[in-house]
Amino acid sequence: MEIKGKAIIFGDDINTDLIIPSKYLTALDLNDLAKHAMEGLDPKFYEKAREGVIIVAGKNFGCGSSREHAPISLKHAGVRCVIAKSFARIFFRNAINVGLPVVECPLILEKTDDGDELLVNLAEGEIVNLTKNLRLQASKLPNFILEIISAGGLVKYLRRRLEKSGEL
Amino acid sequence: MNISEKILARASGRKEVSPGEIVEAKVDVAMVNDITGPLTIKTFYEIGVKKVWDNNRIVMVLDHQVPADSAKSAELHKIMRRFAEEQGIPHFYDVGFGGVCHQVMVEKGHVRPGELIVGADSHTCTYGALGAFGTGIGSTEMAAVFATGKIWLKVPETIKINVTGEFQKFVGAKDLMLNIIGQIGADGASYKAMEFDGPVVRSMGISERLTICNMAVEAGAKTGIINPDGKVIAYVKNRASKQFEPLKSDANAKYGEAFDLDVSSLEPQVACPSSVDDVKPVSEVEGTPIDQAFVGSCTNGRIEDLRMVAEIVKGKRVKKGVRFIVTPASHEVYLQALKEGVLETLTEAGACVCNPTCGACFGGHMGLLADGETCISSSNRNFTGRMGSPKAKIYLASPATVAASALKGEITDPRRL
Numbered sequence: 001m002e003i004k005g006k007a008i009i010f011g012d013d014i015n016t017d018l019i020i021p022s023k024y025l026t027a028l029d030l031n032d033l034a035k036h037a038m039e040g041l042d043p044k045f046y047e048k049a050r051e052g053v054i055i056v057a058g059k060n061f062g063c064g065s066s067r068e069h070a071p072i073s074l075k076h077a078g079v080r081c082v083i084a085k086s087f088a089r090i091f092f093r094n095a096i097n098v099g100l101p102v103v104e105c106p107l108i109l110e111k112t113d114d115g116d117e118l119l120v121n122l123a124e125g126e127i128v129n130l131t132k133n134l135r136l137q138a139s140k141l142p143n144f145i146l147e148i149i150s151a152g153g154l155v156k157y158l159r160r161r162l163e164k165s166g167e168l
Numbered sequence: 169m170n171i172s173e174k175i176l177a178r179a180s181g182r183k184e185v186s187p188g189e190i191v192e193a194k195v196d197v198a199m200v201n202d203i204t205g206p207l208t209i210k211t212f213y214e215i216g217v218k219k220v221w222d223n224n225r226i227v228m229v230l231d232h233q234v235p236a237d238s239a240k241s242a243e244l245h246k247i248m249r250r251f252a253e254e255q256g257i258p259h260f261y262d263v264g265f266g267g268v269c270h271q272v273m274v275e276k277g278h279v280r281p282g283e284l285i286v287g288a289d290s291h292t293c294t295y296g297a298l299g300a301f302g303t304g305i306g307s308t309e310m311a312a313v314f315a316t317g318k319i320w321l322k323v324p325e326t327i328k329i330n331v332t333g334e335f336q337k338f339v340g341a342k343d344l345m346l347n348i349i350g351q352i353g354a355d356g357a358s359y360k361a362m363e364f365d366g367p368v369v370r371s372m373g374i375s376e377r378l379t380i381c382n383m384a385v386e387a388g389a390k391t392g393i394i395n396p397d398g399k400v401i402a403y404v405k406n407r408a409s410k411q412f413e414p415l416k417s418d419a420n421a422k423y424g425e426a427f428d429l430d431v432s433s434l435e436p437q438v439a440c441p442s443s444v445d446d447v448k449p450v451s452e453v454e455g456t457p458i459d460q461a462f463v464g465s466c467t468n469g470r471i472e473d474l475r476m477v478a479e480i481v482k483g484k485r486v487k488k489g490v491r492f493i494v495t496p497a498s499h500e501v502y503l504q505a506l507k508e509g510v511l512e513t514l515t516e517a518g519a520c521v522c523n524p525t526c527g528a529c530f531g532g533h534m535g536l537l538a539d540g541e542t543c544i545s546s547s548n549r550n551f552t553g554r555m556g557s558p559k560a561k562i563y564l565a566s567p568a569t570v571a572a573s574a575l576k577g578e579i580t581d582p583r584r585l
Contacts, residue, residue, distance in 0.1 A: 013354055013443065017551040021558075022531040025203055026233075026240035028210075040558045060355035060388060064551060065530075066290040068207060068306035088388055089359050090290055094306035142190070144320075154308050155214050158315065168216050 001122040001150055003101060004130075005054040005080045009114045010041065012058035016091065019062065019070040033069055034076035049078035054120065056112045057084040062091025071095040081120050083108045083127060083138065096145055099153035103127070105138035122146060170326050170421035171395055172361040175301040178415065179284040187325040187424065195313050196283035196300075199227040201269045201526075202234070204288030204307045206244045209251045211311035220255050221317035227259040227278050228252055229269035232526040236263075237533040267498025267524030270294040270466040274378065275500050277408030281396040282415045286313060291466050291548065293384045297377035298404055299396030299414055301361075304385065324390045325424035326361040327352075331368035333432035338582040341376035342468060342546070342566035344368075345383045346437035348429065350447025358388035360424065363417065368431055369394060374403050375472040382467045383548055386444040436581055438544075439564035442552040450569060450581045460543040461486075461574035462555075463567045464495030464522075465529040468546035471496075473567040474505045478513040480571040480582060486518035487577030493535035495522045519574070531555045537562075544573045 018040050020033065027033045038045035055061075055074065061084035062070060071094045074082065081101040085108065095102045101122055108127065112118070117130040125140035141149070151157035162168040169177065173185050180191035200208050205228055212220070220226055228248055236242035245263075252260035259278065266272040270291055273279050281299035285292065288310040295302030305319070313319055329348065349356070362384045369377070377394050384392025394400075395416045404412065435449035463469065463477055474496060486492040494514055496502040502524055505511045511521055520535075527534035529547035536556030537543055543555060543562050550562035563579060572582035 015549075015551045017531070017549070017554050021553050026238065026244060028206070040553050060358065063354055063388060064290065064549060066204065066288055066292075066304040066306055068204070068308060071306075086355060086358060088355070089390055090304050090306060093309060097306060097308040097312075154312055155211055158215055158312055162215070162217070162315075 001146070003054065003081045003120040003122070005052050005118060007056045007112050007114060007116045007118050008048060008053050009112065010055060010057040013060045013063055014057055015064035016062060016067050016070040017064055020067065020073045025067060025069055030072055030076045033073045037073035037077040046077050052078050052080050054118050055079055055082040056108050057082065058109050059085040061087050063088035066090045068094045068098060071098050071100045075100040083120065085109060096148055097154040099149060101149050103138045105136055107136055111136060122149065170363060170417040170423065171299065171393055171415055172301055172326055172363065172391065173323060174415040175282060175284055176321060176323050178282070185323045187323050189323045190320055191323060192318055192320050193284055195225070195286050195317055195319055197225050197227060197278055197285045198310060198313045199229065199269060199273055199285065199287035199292065200310055201232055201289055202230045202241070202244055202248060203232045204310065206247045207307035208288055208310040208314065209247055211308050212314045215311060215315050217315040220314045223256045224258065226257050226314065227273060228257060229261045229266050229272050230263055231267060231269045232530060233532050234263045234525050235523070265499065267501065268466045268469065268526055270382065271470065271497040271501065274298065275407065275498055277404065280404055280408050280410060280412035281400060282413050286310070286319060290385045291382050293389060293391045294378055294382040294466060296381040296384070296391050296393030297374065298400050299394065301391055301393065303391050322359070324359055324361045326363050327357055328363045328365060328423040328426040330426065330428045331364065331366040331431060332428060333368060333430040335431055335434065336583065338568045339434055339436055340566060341372060341379040343434055343437040344431055345380050346439050346447045346564065347434060349383065349387045349445050350437070352387055354386065354443060354445040355388040357384065360389055362387065362389045362392045364392065364394050370397065373472065374399065375470045378470070379467055386548055436566060436569045436583070438569065438579065439550055441561040441563065442550055444550060444564065450565070450579065453563065453579050454581055456579040457542065458490060458544050458573055458578060459541040460491045460493065460535065460537060461570045462493045462528050462535060462543060462545040462547065463570050464497065465526065465547035466497060467548040468567050469495055469497030469501065471501050471504045473546065474501070474510050477567050477571040478510045480568060480585065481517035481519070481575060482513050484517055484575050486574045490574055490577050491535065492519040492574040493522060493528055494519045495527060495534065496524050498524050528555060544570050544579060546570045
């Protein structure tokens with residue numbers, strides 16, 4: 001599984017209230033939700049993300065609430081992958097479950113500039129900065145998690161499993 | 169094994185588990201609220217299963233936007249009501265019957281020692297106060313739990329915190345937890361369990377233990393947990409309709425890390441804008457003018473908190489120009505405070521007492537902030553934009569510090585009133 005996109009840089013402890021403020025949580029239309037992703041940090045985020053981007057961030061990305069609206073709004077805004085030094089655990093699980101790839105890479109922030117072209121290989125846990133011609137080692141996800149991501153999220157993965165076992 | 173490992177071992181049908189292992193565990197109770205529930209329900213139908221795995225093990229609570237603060241919230245509440253009816257879910261707490269979900273879970277006996285509880289809310293870690301392993305998950309994952317009753321979990325490493333000494337007057341559980349988060353950071357316990365022990369923790373009542381475990385997630389923890397003792401067993405027996413089998417850490421249990429903390433010289437603590445781990449002793453921020461003071465939330469909206477506030481404001485008046493918003497955490501708390509005259513004392517002092525809701529704490533309704541305003545709050549998060557305007561500032565503190573600040577109109581050490 002390879003993912004390509006331009007980097008958008010954020011710092012440490014980007015919390016779920018910044019990713020999607022609570023006042024938008026009543027939106028049931030996911031594209032409406034996406035328009036407000038990250039707006040408090042960068043009012044032009046949605047515009048930039050439309051072309052398909054990769055978020056690069058520091059430690060503890062997605063800390064705070066369990067709201068799944070956070071990874072959903074990023075995914076629907078056009079974010080193809082989030083690479084961070086580390087993630088808050090609920091965000092990490094939510095992202096995988098909605099089919100938004102997440103990768104941990106300790107050196108990502110130091111080695112990436114805004115707008116760099118990145119290529120992420122999820123199965124190998126490798127990131128290539130095409131602009132700087134650099135290779136970075138990232139965390140490798142367990143196989144069953146890669147299966148959830150490649151199925152497009154937990155719902156599709158579970159449907160497949162339940163169909164196989166005859167429970168659906 | 170420690171208590172977290174034992175609960176996960178039992179839930180996954182194993183004799184033993186160790187940190188780092190991934191287990192598939194059976195869920196004892198699953199909880200959703202009105203923010204995460206509608207998305208769970210939508211996703212549940214997408215999976216294609218017709219009936220939930222066990223209607224008696226699901227708890228649904230309307231709390232974040234109650235009574236409905238907009239037509240949109242009313243629609244979300246309708247989705248929840250319809251689902252509860254269709255699936256025959258008996259534990260559905262509608263407006264007027266429950267309150268803030270975590271308080272309701274505890275009060276209504278849905279949290280029992282030794283059980284594995286998942287909630288579609290990050291503060292599900294609160295339940296460790298009663299010796300259960302509670303952890304927050306998202307809506308899609310909850311939909312999968314609704315369908316199968318199972319979840320994969322990584323067995324966390326545990327940090328043990330041994331608390332000794334004696335609190336000064338007006339210093340307590342909230343100050344202790346803010347201090348710990350300030351020391352270890354907002355990701356200091358990421359992916360880990362925090363186990364609290366020591367004479368100070370053992371002498372605490374249920375309410376204070378709930379405050380501590382509630383904020384474990386603010387350090388990134390998967391759960392906060394305390395070995396259940398006689399107080400807990402008596403509390404739960406009084407409220408639960410199901411049998412339970414408590415588990416406790418072995419004397420030789422292993423911990424990833426362990427540290428001691430003496431609280432004897434601990435001052436009231438304040439988390440400064442806009443990070444829960446930017447914690448200072450109150451003396452360093454005393455005198456900061458405030459526009460609003462808030463007491464409530466799953467962290468500090470219990471009867472013990474309201475009594476403390478009443479003791480401080482009795483016979484006094486909230487400073488002119490300050491809104492003092494008080495939100496009891498549940499209807500049970502509200503009624504008790506009403507009977508004891510606590511609400512009368514608060515109202516006479518100039519507090520605005522609201523119905524039980526997550527409202528102001530999560531920035532939904534009932535006390536939001538304008539550009540440039542400052543609030544001191546007994547809740548759990550002070551992120552930018554959390555309580556309304558992204559240009560507002562939020563300080564976190566104990567109910568005692570919040571009450572003292574409401575009287576003076578500036579951040580105030582409650583010991584000096």
